[in-house]
Amino acid sequence: MTYHEPYELLGGDARDLSRLLRSLIEELEAIDWYNQRMSVSSDPDVRAVVKHNRDEEMEHAAMVLEIIRRRVPEFDKALRTYLFTDGPVTEIEAESQENSSDSENQLLRP
Numbered sequence: 001m002t003y004h005e006p007y008e009l010l011g012g013d014a015r016d017l018s019r020l021l022r023s024l025i026e027e028l029e030a031i032d033w034y035n036q037r038m039s040v041s042s043d044p045d046v047r048a049v050v051k052h053n054r055d056e057e058m059e060h061a062a063m064v065l066e067i068i069r070r071r072v073p074e075f076d077k078a079l080r081t082y083l084f085t086d087g088p089v090t091e092i093e094a095e096s097q098e099n100s101s102d103s104e105n106q107l108l109r110p
Contacts, residue, residue: 013071020068027061030054 034054
């Protein structure tokens, strides 16, 4: 594993998060690999097995992401803002900030 800061200076939580993030990257890469293999295979049996493997990797990625979400409040907030929404994703941040600003203003009113 590659660290950008000296390993001995990183706390256990930082090292664990790095492990989780690396695992997520690896799972996403595996999804991509299996998906590519599935898309070029002309054999239905091969496609079925590779699809099964790809879908298993999606499960693994979701599990890792959930552990990250539980441990990193800022990640939790970002996921709650953007996931399972409708409409243009690029507009969600502006709407979220407006709603946040409105609720802060309501709290500040006498």
